[in-house]
Amino acid sequence: MDFAFDARTEELRARLLAFMDEYVYPAEAVAQEQRAALASPWDTPAVVEELKAEARRQGLWNLFLPDAEHGAGLTNLQYAPLAEITGRSPQLAPTATNCAAPDTGNMEVLAQFGDERQKKQWLEPLLAGEIRSAFAMTEPEVASSDATNITTRIERASDGTDEYVITGRKWYISGAMNPDCKIFIVMGKTDPGGPDIRRQQSMVLVPRDTPGVTVERAMRVFGYEDHYHGGHAEVVFDHARVPVSHLIGEEGGGFAIAQARLGPGRIHHCMRLIGMAERAIELMCRRAVSRTAFGRALGQQGVVQNWIADARVTVEQLRLLVLKTAWLMDTVGNRGAHTEIQAIKIATPRAVVDIIDRAVQLYGAGGVSQDFPLAELYAGARTLMIADGPDEVHQRSLARRELKKYL
Known part of the structure; x- marks a missing residue:
């Protein structure tokens, strides 16, 4: 095991450290002041967009994604010291470099399992930092530490249309309060009675503006609303309908x-x-x-x-x-x-x-x-x-x- 940083990692570390000193740390107080003046606490302070533009200009963008076609093409070992640097300002730096959860995980899912249409519609604007996303798995009514407990249903429509009908309640859905959050990846059961409890679940893409989707409230974390992260919401899916083509991968693969x-x-x-x-x-x-x-x-x-x-x-x-x-x-x-x-x-x-x-x-x-x-x-x-x-x-x-x- 050789943990010495290679030349590319050293070069990116130097640029990222300079970016943190010159732009990110000074922006922390500015972002706090700007947020206090926003019409909605969930809107993004202007300085955050300025940081994103500067990071992209400097090539400090999508560093997390090992797929060279869509991301920086770094290995985990190369990305590790860079993620550590952004962790020093967790409210600003990951977002500024388009390396913030849950978008990172959602982009990885779409890059690895999405079809070409899904990539075009959702992955590309996420990679560009034009929209945000959320991952809807945790539920308030069950012990979600065991993912096989999930009760949200993803059922084929009974009226002959080629659609799924999604019904369930999720909470602590990170990023869902952000008005730029345009898409949910929702995990639910398509085969709740199936013999293999790990083949009962599927994932579907549900646009935020889908009828039947309601973002009910923001959940606090130790009293914090975590505005920079886009908040953590309780979301209800009340017979929300999406085309079957919104399935990620295959049924049972969730x-x-x-x-x-x-x-x-x-x-x-x-x-x-x-x-x-x-x-x-x-x-x-x-x-x-x-x-x-x-x-x-x-x-x-x-x-x-x-x-x-x-x-x-x-x-x-x-x-x-x-x-x-x-x-x-x-x-x-x-x-x-x-x-x-x-x-x-x-x-x-x-x-x-x-x-x-x-x-x-x-x-x-x-x-x-x-x-x-x-x-x-x-x-x-x-x-x-x-x-x-x-x-x-x-x-x-x-x-x-x-x-x-x-x-």
Whole structure:
């Protein structure tokens, strides 16, 4: 395993770091001011569109997509350090570079499983950053940590038309509050009584303006509405009808597509989490050398030194594990890297939550305020202990794989 960055990665890192310093960090306060003046809190601040235009001009665009035809053509190992950099400003940088979830996963699904018409209608405007999208899987009435529980129905129309009828309720549908969100990828059951519980589900494309689709409310995350992410909505599908041609892949293929989508999504989250941890460490160190308590700088207090040292050790460990996982995904595929993908999904969010929590403690009242990014970083990192499968599901699967060796 050689984790040294190649020439292309080094060149992109240098350009991206300069872009962050020159454009993204200064835009954080500007975006906050502009959002306060918007007619709707879900509208996009003008500075975000300016960042997108600049990133595209500089070639810092669609870096996540390994498909050279549609994306930057980078491997996971090449993209990892770039995603870490954007994670330092998770509200702005991923969106600015068109590398923000859930659009990234949806673009991967369309690139891998969509037909030519679907790519033309939805993938191309997503790649261009002209529209946003949402992925509708989680449901409020069932334990969605087990995707086979999904109750949303995707049924063939009984009136002879070549259409599907979609009925169900979803929630925490990321991006759905954004007025630029034009398309949902909806997971539901086309064969609820089928003998194979992993062949009961399918995915269909549902335009937002389809009759019967209602975005009912925004869901908060630790009190945050997550405007930059496009919010997290509760969405009702009440006999919404779409052509059968909106099916992605084949009937019964939804579960497999979801697994293909979540593999890269999980490692992307972990890459960005490391960037969030690095931002927290930087903020800790700046606070430690600039504040005095009990006659000494905070950085001279033993407990603060321990926090900073432990945080550095933890980040270095996490980075190596994430890079190993990226390397395995590139060399043996997502299935071959399954254990490592689960390992980073378990280890990274909980460790980063702890680092950010120490930073919050160091900032005192400021740490929980809107004047510093720590509280919002904490909310985002803590949520990732649930999103894309809660820790306990990954622990269960990982333990079974380990135990199988001894049975």
